[in-house]
Each structure stands twice: as C-alpha cells, then as structure tokens.
Amino acid sequence: MASVVDVQRLRRPAAFVLQTLTVAAAYFGAGRLGLLRGLTVEGAVVTPLWPSTGVALACLLVFGIWVWPGIALGVLFVVMSLSPVQFAVIGTVFGNTAAPVCGYLMLRRVGFRTDLGRLRDGLALVFLAALTATLISATIGVGLLVLTGQLAADGFWRVWPAWWVGDAMGVLIVTPLLLVLMEARRPPRLTRWKEAVALTVATCVIVPVATLSSVSLLFLVYPLLIWAALSFQLVGSMLCALDASVMATVTATDRTGAFENMSSMTVMLKLQAFNGSMALTALLLSALITEQRNTRRSVEQACLELAEVLEHLTAGEAPPPGAPTAVDGEHSAGQRRADLRGP
Incomplete structure (x- = not known):
C-alpha cells in the first residue's frame, strides 16, 4: 500500500x-x-x-x-x-x-x-x-x-x-x-458531410477572390459566415472566420489585393476592422442560433413528455414514474387556493 x-x-x-x-x-x-x-x-x-x-x-x-x-x-x-x-x-x-x-x-x-x-x-x-x-x-x-x-x-x-x-x-x-x-x-452525419464539402469549396473560392481582388469585395465573406453558422453553428462559422482572417492577414502584409497602395496605419486599421467585425458576427450569430436550437429541443422534449402523460391518462393507465397526475394537479390547485385565503 x-x-x-x-x-x-x-x-x-x-x-x-x-x-x-x-x-x-x-x-x-x-x-x-x-x-x-x-x-x-x-x-x-x-x-x-x-x-x-x-x-x-x-x-x-x-x-x-x-x-x-x-x-x-x-x-x-x-x-x-x-x-x-x-x-x-x-x-x-x-x-x-x-x-x-x-x-x-x-x-x-x-x-x-x-x-x-x-x-x-x-x-x-x-x-x-x-x-x-x-x-x-x-x-x-x-x-x-x-x-x-x-x-x-x-x-x-x-x-x-x-x-x-x-x-x-x-x-x-x-x-x-x-x-x-x-x-x-462524434463527426456529423453523412448528409452533413456533403454540405460541409460544399461550404468548404465555396470558402476556398470566395475568400481568395474577396481578399486578392483590388476591388473592395471583403463583404462577400459574410454570406459564408451566415451559411456556416446556420448549418454548423460555432465550429463552422469560426473555421470560416479563421480562414478569411488568415487570408486577409497574408494579403495585408503583402500589400496586395484589397490592401494595395496603403500606408501601414491604413492597412492595420482596415485589417483590424474587417477581422473584428467578421469574428464578432461569426461568434455571436452562432451562439444565438445554438441557444435557440437548444431552447427548441427543450420545448419539444417537454411536449413529448406531456403527450405521453395525457396518453396514459386517456387510456386509464398509471402515468410513468415521476410524471404529474391529475390528483396531484387538483391537490396543488386546492393548496394554492388555501394559501390565498390565508389562515
């Protein structure tokens, strides 16, 4: 020992x-x-x-x-x-x-x-x-x-x-x-892999075009962020944001594309504004979507449990263990009325 x-x-x-x-x-x-x-x-x-x-x-x-x-x-x-x-x-x-x-x-x-x-x-x-x-x-x-x-x-x-x-x-x-x-x-289902491949291909095509073009096309990244957040929540949106941020940083440090012929201070301000707004959009949008989906799952689960209780009550069977019964409901209502009347 x-x-x-x-x-x-x-x-x-x-x-x-x-x-x-x-x-x-x-x-x-x-x-x-x-x-x-x-x-x-x-x-x-x-x-x-x-x-x-x-x-x-x-x-x-x-x-x-x-x-x-x-x-x-x-x-x-x-x-x-x-x-x-x-x-x-x-x-x-x-x-x-x-x-x-x-x-x-x-x-x-x-x-x-x-x-x-x-x-x-x-x-x-x-x-x-x-x-x-x-x-x-x-x-x-x-x-x-x-x-x-x-x-x-x-x-x-x-x-x-x-x-x-x-x-x-x-x-x-x-x-x-x-x-x-x-x-x-665990990895996503096969159907999700198909959409993930489509999103990856779209990102690999649109992000270089948006950052390397001399015309200011950086706004094209935002539809990709919205698509990634809606379909894959945080992991999809943040991977897309990371790819766009890296490409924009490389382009900015090379002074090419959307950052051509700019001073160091202007390049830094433009790059920081793009990276910051993009990261905020990806993070907050995906968090909001995840919260709404979790809430919907909780409501659906509660509805299923309530439907199961009503089915047992209609059939005259005992409800599942731990489920509220009609007697409990009447007792709770009577107790509330007694509490309201006072001693």
Missing part, C-alpha cells in the same frame, strides 16, 4: 510538469505562427492576429488556473526567440500571462460555459475576455517599449490599438474554435 501511495505522489508532480511543458509548447508554437505575418507601426512590429492569447485562455478554461506557469514559460520562450533576455522581459511575461488569467477569472465569475451554447457566453467572451482583459497585455507591452527606448513616447497611442486588437482577435477566433474542437464527441 505504501508503494502505491508513493507512486501516486510522484505522478502528480510529473503530470503537472508535463502539462506545463505542453501548454508552453502550444503557446510558443502559436506565437511563432503569429509572428510569420507582422506589420511595422512606428518602428514596432505588431501582429494583426496573436493566436497565443487565444490558446492561453482556452487552456485555462479547459484545464484550470494552475496552467498559468505554462503560459508564462511559453511567453518567455517567444521572447527569447526574438531577442536576448533582458530585465524588461519580466514585465512582458507578466503582462502576457496576466491578460488571459484575468479573462479566465472574469468568465468564471459570470458563470461562463465552455460549450458557448448561450448568447450570454458569447457576449462574455467578447466583452470580458477579448476586449477588457487584453487591455493589460497591450498596455504593459507598449509601455515597456516606451520605457526601454524602443518606441518614442508620441508613438504609444499608434502602436497600442494594434497590439490590443491583435490580442483580442486571438481570443475571438482561436479560443472558441479550440473550445468547440476539444468538446467534439
């Missing part, structure tokens, strides 16, 4: 270390992907989409608060891959770790559900985790650039919105997609 207890005690630290390293590797990998497409604003390199923040928040929501060391370690790995380690790195690690942790705590406070089956969950993810919590990482990150002399003081308010929106986009696009994929239980 003592040996079994010792093995269990050893497994807990080993599992914690493995989980920490896995989260750190996921954060680092997502960060390196985000750095592949960066834009230079006032001499500072910012990413229109920083997926690491979304990965960090998803890990917190799935595994709990104690994965924060893995997030901090992942931030440190990303910083070390860019420049030599300096004292200011401590502030960067703190800011990029505190932002998703604060977002997680606020979501837990309001009763957030990871299935995103309610509109309130989508709104909480947008306004608390994406728009509010990321203020921490943006403010600390850009502030450190100013304090270390890498950015002029008058450039703070030009770089800060780009940093903030990049972190927020990581939460809006990456976090919902990871949450849905982690909770996936």
